[in-house]
């Protein structure tokens with residue numbers, strides 16, 4: 164008898180390199196979740212091709228097809244519920260989710276943000292870190308709550324800001340760390356969520 168692992172949906176908007184890192188990590192037999200769906204809010208999100216090439220369902224749900232944020236979020240909720248999704252990983256998903264949606268998935272949505280939160284929630288994190296003269300930058304894996312980029316942190320990684328860094332060069336250095344910390348931080352959180360989960364084979 165096999166008990167299915169918790170089912171993870173990864174939400175993306177573009178390139179999807181963090182999604183790729185999660186998919187590769189979840190291939191390990193002892194990873195505590197399986198990737199059941201990759202969903203993008205843009206039909207041309209490059210990451211969708213990677214997912215379908217790996218045999219993972221890849222779904223475009225363009226937010227432009229919906230008049231209001233809440234309508235998009237309701238459709239998103241329907242797609243996730245229809246696939247019995249247990250947890251959601253935001254990976255470069257550039258949409259703010261409405262409080263109503265987030266409250267329906269309490270503790271079950273995790274995000275990676277390219278700054279050392281609570282510093283620099285929102286956009287342009289690398290430019291802001293350079294302009295502030297920060298010696299360090301980094302990334303944070305955190306639980307999503309109704310306040311943008313303010314939920315409890317699960318993991319952080321730091322990198323130095325180097326003389327001559329541009330937003331792009333700093334972003335590239337931080338991205339390496341994003342790929343390193345997201346999967347294990349998410350795994351630890353999912354193990355906490357599913358403490359009673361036992362795999363019987």
Ligand code: GRF
Pocket residue numbers: 175176177178179180181182254255256275276277338341
């Ligand atoms: C990452 O830096 C992520 O932290 C930020 O947007 C970028 C997305 O990159 N929110 P990718 O799509 O995962 O390659």
